[in-house]
Amino acid sequence: MSTLEEIDSLLKGLESEIPGVIGTIVATQDGFVITDTLSGDGAEEVAAMVATTAGVSARMSDTLSAGTVEETSIKGERGSIFLYRSGDEGVLGVVAEGDVNVGMINLRARRVAREVEDRLQSPSVT
Numbered sequence: 448m449s450t451l452e453e454i455d456s457l458l459k460g461l462e463s464e465i466p467g468v469i470g471t472i473v474a475t476q477d478g479f480v481i482t483d484t485l486s487g488d489g490a491e492e493v494a495a496m497v498a499t500t501a502g503v504s505a506r507m508s509d510t511l512s513a514g515t516v517e518e519t520s521i522k523g524e525r526g527s528i529f530l531y532r533s534g535d536e537g538v539l540g541v542v543a544e545g546d547v548n549v550g551m552i553n554l555r556a557r558r559v560a561r562e563v564e565d566r567l568q569s570p571s572v573t
Contacts, residue, residue, distance in 0.1 A: 450570040451482055454563055458484050461559050467547030469526075472540040473533065473563055474498055481537060481567075497540045501530055518557070520549075531556050534564035 448456075458471040462484050470485035478498035483490045504519040519530040524545065529552055531539040539560045541552055 448571070450566050453566050453571070454482050455484075457559050457562055458482065461541065461555055465543075465548065465551050465555060467544040468541060468552065469544060470542040472497060472542075474538050474540065475536060476501065476538065485542065493540065493542075497528075497530060497538050501532070501538045504530075518553075529553070529556060531560035532564075533560045534567055536567045537563055539563055 454473055458473065462468045462471055470483065472483035472485055472490060472493055473481040474494035474497045475481060476498055478495040480490045480494040483493070485493060500519060500521070501516070504516045508514060508516045515532070517532050521528050526545050527543050527547065527549075529541045529543070529549075531541075533539050539556060541556050543552060
């Protein structure tokens with residue numbers, strides 16, 4: 448199984464295990480899609496916004512001397528997006544409905560982000 452297939456499997460598992468998760472994306476730090484489970488054609492735009500948000504969060508954290516940003520969340524009236532650092536290379540984004548179990552997302556997504564980081568650091572080509 449290739450690295451991309453492994454990451455796809457992780458994302459699909461995350462999405463299927465948590466009611467209310469409506470899409471996931473792994474983007475590079477500079478805003479390119481690695482892979483996603485988002486519906487529609489907006490993955491490139493979402494990846495760019497994920498990278499921008501991660502960058503602004505890092506800048507804020509630097510200004511406040513808070514250390515490396517591990518995660519960022521944005522809650523809207525009808526939904527949320529949660530961003531998790533996946534090493535120096537990637538960012539995991541989880542898009543959810545408004546009534547989702549945030550604790551469950553954090554628990555699972557933190558683990559998936561670490562697994563994505565491992566795969567991005569040691570890609571397989573099979």
